[in-house]
């Protein structure tokens with residue numbers, strides 16, 4: 001099998017366009033793509049990331065690539081990018097991702113996530129680029145009727161953020177139905193954590209983190225006084241919520257597997273990317289304390305609105321069809337998150 005995509009109109013190319021490549025998961029995926037010998041081009045408007053991450057990707061890999069600081073909703077900018085590079089496929093990470101914020105500011109999410117996706121797909125259609133890997137989320141499942149969650153479970157998002165992911169999935173399905181030359185792999189990530197082992201790239205959300213692991217690292221580095229544990233009265237092993245934390249490097253590998261899958265199996269497919277193992281908030285605090293060699297001060301507070309008691313993946317389908325399996329466990333995620341945070345107490349700033 002050739003290492004490049006062959007696009008039906010005869011156009012061939014090897015460059016992968018990575019949207020949101022300066023962000024947390026995007027930057028780790030760019031490293032893996034470059035290490036695998038792929039050519040990449042990155043577009044990111046740096047609304048939730050910093051330019052330093054682009055420099056760090058180049059430092060880790062010793063490879064160069066073109067970075068465009070543009071907004072995906074800028075159709076003229078997209079046109080320029082597609083005209084300037086021989087793009088064969090796209091990995092679409094860019095978008096807003098805070099479920100709780102999306103409840104307060106739904107329009108912000110519908111505008112950025114949906115309009116960006118439609119703008120990107122229009123540019124791809126214009127340039128006959130019809131291969132896309134899309135970053136979806138476990139948020140599309142909402143409250144599962146049972147666990148582990150398989151891809152064919154009901155899709156009932158409970159936040160506008162989750163709705164944007166499901167709407168984009170539906171747009172992709174409609175496109176594929178209208179024109180089978182469109183090829184899509186949808187990846188539904190569970191809870192990403194960890195960082196590149198070099199400590200050069202990692203998670204650096206702008207503002208106060210709403211996710212558990214970056215908040216814990218913020219406490220460990222002295223940025224926050226203590227962690228608030230949202231609820232200890234859930235029907236779980238210790239009363240705190242259970243999630244499927246997955247190392248960001250494993251996720252990044254999942255994108256390489258998705259690209260390989262696109263080359264061999266044209267069509268529309270959906271995969272969960274998770275470990276299949278659920279850990280409680282208290283277990284994460286314990287694992288992180290061990291990794292960092294220090295206690296993490298915390299207090300138990302009331303539940304956070306919209307939290308799901310237990311959520312973890314059935315990753316069987318990705319194992320069989322993508323030949324992908326998460327390799328790194330919770331202890332490694334905590335060690336790598338801590339390594340990143342202690343080397344970069346102020347993140348990229």
Ligand code: NAD
Nearest residue numbers: 020023024025045046047048049071072094095097135137
């Ligand atoms: P991130 O915020 O670190 O990265 C997203 C990047 O997209 C940022 O660099 C941001 O500047 C950029 N961006 C946003 N809107 C843009 C626009 N209109 N034009 C150009 N660039 C834009 O987030 P992440 O954690 O790396 O997540 C990547 C993707 O994975 C997102 O689509 C997110 O919804 C999805 N996802 C994330 C998680 C998670 O918990 N991190 C879980 C499931 C799914």
Ligand code: WQD
Nearest residue numbers: 097099137139210211212215228229230241243281304307
């Ligand atoms: C994990 C657990 C909290 C912070 C979110 C999005 C989801 C997906 C992943 C994008 C929960 C608890 C957290 C804190 C805490 N993102 N917690 N104190 O809620 O599973 O999912 O990120 O697609 O769509 O909703 O992740 O990291 O916010 O929370 O006790 O300060 O940690 O209650 O049980 P969540 P999270």
